[in-house]
Amino acid sequence: MSFSPAPASDPRRPEPIPLTVLTGFLGAGKTTLLNRLLRDPALADTVVIVNEFGEIGLDHLLIEAVDEDMILLGAGCLCCTVRGDLIATLEDLLRKRDNRRIGPFRRVVIETTGLADPAPILHALIYxxxxxLRFRLQAVVTVVDAVTGADTLDAHPEAVRQAAIADQIVLAKTDLAGDTAGIRARLAALNPVAPIVAPDAPADALLGGLFGLDGKGADVRRWLGDAALSHPDHGADVNRHDASIQAICLTSAAPVPRAAFEMFMDLLRSGHGPKLLRLKGIVALADDPERPLVVHGVQHVFHAPLTLSCWPDPDHTSRLILILRDLDPAFVQRLWDAFLGRPRIDAPDAAALSHNPLAIPGF
Structure with a gap:
């Protein structure tokens, strides 16, 4: 992958359209959340992509059919169904938008089926x-049922993955659950960088990410969630699925040499891609430290990096957040340190490792 500098926007092509993936296990409350969000004026000019119209219960919002695959909603949004390939559906939407057969929608929300592993959907969007070029992933929002969530996580590995790769976790049905401390601790241990929010959170805050609709950077710390990793809860009770998933934050106060960063990312992706559930970060490269690079990806597929025109906040520390499955965070830390040439107290041969990262024990 090339990490060559690129402008935050290219005047020769349309501004990328923000896209949010809404996921969660069967019965978690995605339909209820989606219905509420579609009443919010902030979601006007939005396209909602679902698997089948009949599965999500939007009948009270439907007002007219645009064609056999599209329905205009009373909220001013457009709803379309995936009858095969998601990529084909998105390409068809873009053609209709560019040909002015439909209005110039400003946002896309993809609602997945309850049994779906979100990773293949994110691969399609990123790869x-x-x-x-036309879409920019803003956030993965996962809905979890506060009543049955713990049992679902125990029984269904796909529910664990849905929560593990989320940018935000919506805890639904808390009014029916009573004490939610246990499920909150479980989710926080599974994904410490994703805030747990209520279903009535504002639509913009819930569906947004690092990139606002105006093209300006939002709160980087909120997007990364790195503050949560400073105070991990090691006492949380996790089951056999959860125990294999851990998070790590890699940092560098000094700008990172471009060649070292590219080699680290390529080595991590090629050698351990399937174990990298999620990666997102902002990095100061040594040859252009005032224009940070934003990277994010799922498993071995990384989004094309974006170079911002300036830092969105005063903190210019490079930060990479990784959600790992069956991969020792200490190993990833050693790999990062080796590429940055950092000496380690417990590794007297760190200087040699910085020149030969493949010599790191366990790689």
């Missing part, structure tokens, strides 16, 4: 050479 496709055309879609990556």
């Amino acid at each position: 496709h050479p055309y879609l990556v």
Whole structure:
């Protein structure tokens, strides 16, 4: 992957359209949340992509059919169904938008089926050479049922993955659950960088990410969630699925040499991609430290990096957040330190490792 400098926006092509993935296990409350969000004026000019119209119960919002695959909602949003390939559906939407057969929607929300592993959907959004130019992933929002969530996490590994890769976790049905301390601790241990929010959170705050609709950077610390990793809860009770998933924050106060960063990312992706559930970060490269690089990806597929025109906040520390499955965070830390040439108290041969990262024990 190339990390060559790129402008935050290219005047020769349309501004990328923000896209949010809404996921959660069967019965978690995605439909209820989606219905509420569609009443929010902030979601006007939004396209909602679902698997089948009949599955999400939007009948009271439907007002007219646009064509056999699209329905205009009373909230001013457009709803379309995936009858095969998500990529084909997104390409069709773009063609209709560019040809002015539908209005110039400002946002896309993809609602997944309850049994879906979100990773393949994110791969399609990140990896496709055309879609990556036209859409920008804002957030993965996962809905968890406060009543049955713990049992669901025990029984269904896909529910664990849905929570592990989330940018935000919506805890639904808390009024029916009574004490929610246990499920909150479980989710916080599973994904410490994702805030746990209520279903009535404002639509913009819930569906937004690092990139606002105006193209300006939002709160980087909120997007990364790195503050949570400073105070981990090691006492949380996790089951056999959860125990294999851990989070780590890699940092560098000094700008990172471009060659070292590219080699680290390539080595991590090629050698351990399937174990990298989620990666997101902001990095100061040594050859252009005032224009930080934003990176994020899922498993071995990384989004095309974006170079911001300036730092969105006063903190210019490079930060990479990684959600790992069956991969020792200490090993990843050693790999990062080796590429940055950092000496380690417990590794007297760190200087040699900085020149030969493949010599790191366990790699």
